[in-house]
Amino acid sequence: MTYAHQWPASLWSAATAARAASPQLLGTVDHDAVVIGGGLSGLSTALHLARRGIRTALIEGLEVGWGASGRNNGQVIPTLSAVEPGALVKRFGETGERLATLVGASAEYLFRLAESEGIDCEAEQVGWFQPAHSPGRQRLSEQRVNAWNKFGSTAELLDRAETARLLGTDFWHGGMFNRSGGHINPLALVRGLASACERAGVTIYENSPVTDFTRRDEKWHVATERGMVRAKSVVLATNAYSDLLHRKLAPTIARSIVPITSWQMATPPLSEEVRAQVLPGRQAVSDTRADLRYFRYDARNRLITGGSVLGAFNARQRVADHTAKRLAEAFPQLGLQQFTHVWNGRIGITYDRYPRVHRLAPDVWSWVGCNGRGVALSVSLGRELAAAIDGVSLNELALPVTEPSTMPFYPIARRVAPFVLAWYKRRDHREIKLG
Ligand SMILES: Cc1cc2nc3c(=O)[nH]c(=O)nc-3n(C[C@H](O)[C@H](O)[C@H](O)COP(=O)(O)OP(=O)(O)OC[C@H]3O[C@@H](n4cnc5c(N)ncnc54)[C@H](O)[C@@H]3O)c2cc1C
DSSP: OOOOOOOOSOHHHHHSOOOOOOOOOOEEEEOSEEEEOOSHHHHHHHHHHHHTTOOEEEEOSSOTTTTGGGTSOOEEOSSOSSOOHHHHHHHHHHHHHHHHHHHHHHHHHHHHHHHHTTOOSOOBOOOEEEEOSSHHHHHHHHHHHHHHHTTTOOEEEEOHHHHHHHHTOSSSOOEEEETTOEEOOHHHHHHHHHHHHHHHTOEEEOSOOEEEEEEETTEEEEEESSEEEEESEEEEOOGGGTTTSOTTSSHHHHTTSEEEEEEEEEOOOOOHHHHHHSSTTOOEEEOSOSSOOEEEEOTTSOEEEEEOOSSSTTHHHHHHHHHHHHHHHHOGGGOSOOOSEEEEEEEEEOTTSOOEEEEEETTEEEEEOOTTOOHHHHHHHHHHHHHHHTTOOGGGSOOOBOOOOOOTTHHHHHHHGGGHHHHHHHHHHSOOOOO
């Protein structure tokens, strides 16, 4: 049976060259390693496993890129969303230091990987900028620049005038700029990585939702409705979509995060005249608000932005109206934009905003909880997971392994999570005091 599914009405699915479908998994096959989930995490892990000479299968329930990886804003960001590098070190010691270094280098790693694999993903390494939305946040930006630079990052602090020149507006107060960041067409990157995997020898199966994985005869048996892969090692790379196709695939992992709906939208292509005034350097931008303001151009000169709203009623229209107003607040010359594409996806949020890496059994790995910042991170963590499976010691890797645990009061957390947005908005309006 082929599972009926539709691609979201995203700009990316409309604008990206299709890729030839991979076959369904039929019958029983043997590999050294099997990766479940065909997003950036799964594909990067599979590619790095194959580069290490490990015979690898990747099983995607629908089509590669169908999850968050093919729907996101495509910002390539070398920081975490809410956790500072010092906090990583405090919690994970030397592993935290390696993770902070990995995060700081993750944008550069993604761009070089795409380049070396010849992936045409509309990559623009024009920098990622985090403008500060208040004077207190500008002081936070300064602290962040110093903190990330201790781990080899190339972050710089821009003052208010430099920020106004960079963005074409004086709406923000300065901010943290990182030249290694930028943006890509995320679906093109995913599809390009799938081709790179195939060239490296990975066998990809699509339209094959995994129903369970069990240990028998000293091997893992990863089952779909019509097939089975037997392998020594397993990587679960289903992230915020872990419970979507099979609720019982990995319930503890699925319940260690709350999936939040994030809306994305694209303007029509903007004229050269407007682009000369609005974000003339084409950087990827996401500000210091918890209820983020973010945008970037795509290769067709559309601005791709996004937002969130409370409640499901008429959400598409409400979020589009709300986001158009916010854009016009910062850039009055844009007027109220009518978006040509509006779509959404799931972001996996952890209660403390730390990503989670788990070793579910000696040869079973997973990571989850990107907290909205997983494009560059997923690609670099995939490299680390592949190394772990190949026997590299955790003492050398940037994998902060913890025991999986369900988020406290999960059913309640899932219900109240959307209301956290209202709290974020209030918090964004309050100034912060830094020590
Ligand atoms: C709307 C949106 C905007 C975002 N914007 C940004 C951004 O600009 N920058 C940034 O850094 N991050 C961003 N993110 C986060 C980023 O997209 C994710 O962190 C990243 O794509 C996660 O990749 P992944 O491979 O771990 O998961 P996914 O891409 O979600 O892949 C999981 C895959 O597992 C498959 N799957 C699920 N169940 C099964 C099963 N039973 N069997 C087989 N396969 C299964 C799914 O079909 C899916 O393809 C955004 C996320 C969203 C949703």
